[in-house]
Amino acid sequence: MITVKNITKRYGDHVAVNDVSFEVNEGEVVGFLGPNGAGKSTTMNIITGYLSATDGTVEVDGHDVLEEPNEVKRRIGYLPELPPLYGEMTVTEYLRFVARLKKAVDADGSAMERILELVGVTHVRERLIGNLSKGYRQRVGLAQALVSGPQALILDEPTIGLDPHQIIEIRNLVRDLGKGHTIVLSSHILPEVSAVCDRIIIINRGQLVASDTTENLAKRLSGGSQYLLRVGGADNAVQAAIKGVTGVSGVSSRGVVEADSVDVIVDFDDGADPRRAMFTALSKADLPILQMKPVDVTLEQIFLQLTTREGGGSN
Amino acid sequence: MVAIIRRELRSYFVSPVGYSFIGFFLVLNGLMLLVTNLITGSPAYQFTIGSMSTWSLLAMPLLTMRLLSDEKRLRTDQLLLTVPVSVGQVVLAKFLAALAVFGGGTLITVIYPVALSFFGDLAVGRIIGAYLGYLLLGGAFIAIGIFMSSLTENQLIAAILTLAALALMMWILPGVRDTFITASTVSGIVFASVVGALVALLVYLATKNVTLTGVTIILFAGAIVVVALLSAQFFETLLLDFLQWFLLGDRFDVFMTGVIALSPVVYLLSFIGLFLFLTVRVVEKARWA
Structure with missing residues (x-):
């Protein structure tokens, strides 16, 4: 479904992502793990076409993100680290706006109702986004990614800044969504990834450190x-x-x-x-x-072992 | 694209921005009307539009300053640039939304010539021409404003840059032109030398190559000498011809005579097109930075 080949992103002398390659299969839920500043968001921005890689290619469903950006963008729902919300719009106005941008067909509005229900924002649908709490904004951000029913979801730190109760809710939501979508989810919180994902990709200082299932990683390292x-x-x-x-x-x-x-x-x-x-x-x-x-070898240990072994530093 | 136009229009009028613009715009227009028509008792409303053409640039940053800078600041550009809509469509939609608000404000002022027509004979052709020219000129102002707002995340900086650019083109350059109206060969040669020096400086900054910079200087100096020997009058009008490219106001003045000529229309439309194109380039370049 998503094929990332040798992507590199340079900002002047700083290399944010260095020769990263991986594949995400149809229907897989993949966790993208790394310390802050490891290059997770940059990689996600490149996959979604927001940034262009200095080198390398990204293909979604066989379409190159540079050559056929619209084909790629049609297939992807993206929740950036900071949800792209307009504070002066109400939840429904905003989601309708996104639906029009994505040219989603939803004549009777039932798809919209389903999304509102799914992310649990039905009761705040007529409120201004600017007045919503962080948790609700995050949900609206997630709703925005779901509009037009994309095959793949790219979620950048979907649970950041939420309270433990909300984290569990969003995590369950992602698990449910994983049944019908290909998902790439980034996080620096390890239990989250092990709870939700089939496979984990660990990235540190812009480089891919490991890519395997949680159990295999544990076996390999211990x-x-x-x-x-x-x-x-x-x-x-x-x-x-x-x-x-x-x-x-x-x-x-x-x-x-x-x-x-x-x-x-x-x-x-x-x-x-x-x-x-x-x-x-x-x-x-x-x-x-x-x-x-x-x-038990926890994901934390695996993570520390991997990220400190490579280049001697984790944050 | 229609979705973006609607969102922008809505955003103008759920915040004080749209009302501030229209209010400020109408106050300016009222002042011009007072000075040009009411005090003097003249029905020549086209001159009020003429005054507006230079003074309404003060209101323009209100319309354009946040169009792209705010999207960057709030990271909502991550939505616009990851949905199947091209950057060109985003920029054009924002331009059209701002133009619609500007056009709406201008439409309100049609009351004045209608009222004046009860008290005197209006030059209807000239007024219609002036309105058409004014809309095109306003489009050019907006295009510059959008371009400036693509350069920064800060609305205030975008507003100041826009004001500076518009003041330069509408106020300062016409003044410079009037100073050099009796152009001499010397002023043209000095101007050509300054341009040559600037190009050489750019070449040096871009390549840090002394030889290449030297070659550039020699080429420019050689060209100036050759042209001066062959046709001295080329330099006589060089500065004026150059300034002429940037004088938006001169193009507008043609409309005030009631003549809708092709060249100022084409000029203003290409000016708008150029700045919208540059804006698209700036936004796209940010992806590669």
């Missing part, structure tokens, strides 16, 4: 698995005892949390499960295990 242990005894003795167990690839101390004990993180080799052996080893050394629990 190697084996990690456990957190709390053991009664001295740090050195505990570490020495655990290191002697086969299947353990590393031990690191997390300091003392509970008196007369020490917390350690133990890394296991790929596929190994030395939990029983650890128990035996520690009990032989008279070091009682007070707690043992698996450490």
Whole structure:
């Protein structure tokens, strides 16, 4: 559906996006993840034809964004980071204006009603957009992207600046929309992306760092698995005892949390499960295990690992 | 495109902008009427339109200052430029909306000549000609205003740039022209040299290449010498001919005689077209910056 090939965007000497390529298939919900200033918005602006890439091509449904901009724009609904709203219009006036711009056919107004209902702005439809709260403006922005029923939605930070309750609502809305649309959604909030998206594209300092499903990313990066242990005894003795167990690839101390004990993180080799052996080893050394629990690799860790490894910096 | 025209018109009249413009415009027109027709008891209403042609430029920035600058400031250009509508259509729609408000204000003033006709004989042909010329001139003012508003995100800067450009063309350049009316060969040569120096400066700034700049200077100097030797009278009128390109007012004056000649009509229409085209270029160039 969307094919981005080697796009680069330069502002003078500053390279905002550097040779980024990826594909989004029909019906997929893809999360576009990166720290602030990573080039997410620039990439989205290039896909929607608002900016032109210095190099590279973007195709939507086989149409090049430079050669057939209108064919591309017809197929895309775009919610920019700051919703493009006119404060002096009411919600319905604004959406009708957008519908006319997009040449949407909606003779009986039923499509408009459906969108108002879907994003939950029916009860504020006659209010001036300038008087609406941030959450409602965001919804109107989303409604604007949905007008004319585009096949693909590009949503730039759709939940930014919303309260937790609204974030959950918008997230559910995006999940529902994902059933009928191809969606590219940007965010720097990781749980959001893992909750909604089929696939994640991570971008940092203008470069593509990874593109895979959440599970694959976790698998690829963690190697084996990690456990957190709390053991009664001295740090050195505990570490020495655990290191002697086969299947353990590393031990690191997390300091003392509970008196007369020490917390350690133990890394296991790929596929190994030395939990029983650890128990035996520690009990032989008279070091009682007070707690043992698996450490899940979160998206945060993946993200930090990826973005700090490349070029040594995340914000 | 119709959608944008409607939105712009609506936006003029839900805010004080449209009313301010029309109010200011009518006050100016009333003053001109007072001075030109009422105090002197003259029915020559075309001269009121003539005065308006130079003074109404004061009201123009109100119409045009926010047309494109506000879209950029509020990021609503992200909507206009990502829907299947071309930049040319956006600019043209905004131009037509502003022209409609200007035309509406002008239409109200038709009351004055109608009222005057009860008290004296009007030169109907001249007044109609003056109105037509005035609409074209107003279109040119608006085109400049839209262009200025495409250059900045700040309405105030757009307004000041517009005023400066209009004052230059309607007030300052005619003054300069009158000063050099007895043009001499020397003034033409000085002018050509200044143009040559400016071009050389631009070449230097663009390329930072001393050789190329030197070649430019030599070419210009050579051309001036050759032309001066072959036909000295070329320089006699050079400055005036050059100024003539920018004198919008002179084109308008033709209409006041009641003659609708082709050349001022074509001139004003191409002037409008040129500035709308430049505006489109500025907006499109922002995508590549």
